Amino acid sequence: MSGAGEPEVRLLGSWASPFVLRVMVALRLKVVEYEMQQETLGNKSELLLRSNPVHKKIPVLLHNGKPISESLIIVQYIDEIWASTPAILPSDPYRRAVERFWGEYIGDKFSQVIRVLRGSVPGDKDKMAGEMFTALQYLEEAFVSCSQGKQYFGGDSISYLDIAAGSHLAWIKAVEKISGIKLLDEARFPNLFAWADRFCAHPAVVDVMPDPDKLVEFTVKHAAMCAPK
């Protein structure tokens, strides 16, 4: 039972984080009210450090004060607690495993590529672009197989994999601008390209998906902050 004035659901996060976005989309999909606490770069709140002492990272969901960390774990928690439709994870066990598999692979791969292409970590940009194309090819095939001709990986409604992959779309567009390399190319990945627009326009997504231009600005600002003195 939360104390007077304490929100039942609080999210520690940032507008720019694709991991936080996953949680926001899941909450919005389930029509769950939440309060967002924006964490500032380089100045982690006491609450964050206390709630996620192991990794000290966002997102953290506080449900009646209890902390849950790691974006995809939080998404599954949301699906289990607010078990009404729409379901986020598919009900079929094999489909569930398939979505978990791609969710993990794509999430890791996209983050890795984005970090290098925006210059946060050193790396071979061409090699990363190559790895991205491989990943997108897998995802294109997975989309055809999962969607069965429908709008999303989840079919008629967005599912775990839509959220896991779609959360990175703004950053993908941002690094395309920063690096000058076209990643989600319509000719190469026609199904994903069309899905990307649909996902970004989805009611649970549209108000919280960041503007890629703002992410480019963010990158420039962050690089200046981290520049050697």
Add this chain to the structure above:
Amino acid sequence: MEKQENGSEAPAPEPELKLYGSWASSYTHRVQLALRLKGLEFEYAEEDLGNKSEALLRHNPVHKKVPVLLHRGRPLAESVIILQYLDDAFPDTRPLLPSDPFLRALSRFWCHFADDKLGPAVGAVFASTGKEQEEAVRQVHENLAMLEAELREGEFKGRRFFGGDRVGLLDVVLGCGSYWLAVFEEVTGVRLVDADAFPLFHAWLRDFEAQEEVKETIPSVDRLLEYARGLRQMLLALAAGAGDGGSTGVPVSSAVDAPVAAAPPAPAPAAAAVDI
């Protein structure tokens, strides 16, 4: 098998469950243990990681790794995903995950911690020497301290196992991997799990290893020691050959698939409040 009219025997039916694994792979052990705990029969195919079968590569083209579980011919990869699948697909068997959503989330969190932090740190101790090894040992201790704190003060406080009175998902994931700690200690001469420093973790591991199904699954200490000694020699030779003071980069991948990820952990990126 029934004899057909022409006198030949009908082919044996495809097993419902078939596991591709490697005898020294803790990830493989997780799945074997889970299947045993659930009382599920399965066919096992040993993979030579230095010469992977066409079937394995076809069933897991993305990672090309063991374990892969086939259920009615459909492949599943990644041990933690396979374990959760077993709960979903065989709901009448003993569940691995708890039923409470918060405990489920916590179990998943620590499984990820085991694979993302503890495993690589232990692998790094094993693959390095000198100053680099000291740093790796420090990280292992830091990670074990977090687990110890969770057992002492967190939601799992007072339990015999993370799963409660009986072994569950987190016990399987953490346990199949932790048996390497004593083996690595023996081979490297480095102390990793001090019973005084980590009394609850130490007690939990001892209880885990005493479970019948665990004893049936984990190879004998002698086999593990022999394997680890060979691997350690090879890793050190590679490091010496690389001539860069001990950093092994990516060792022979087939051998490394087996115990834990033996590549040294990547340098920690500058701490940011925003994980983007």
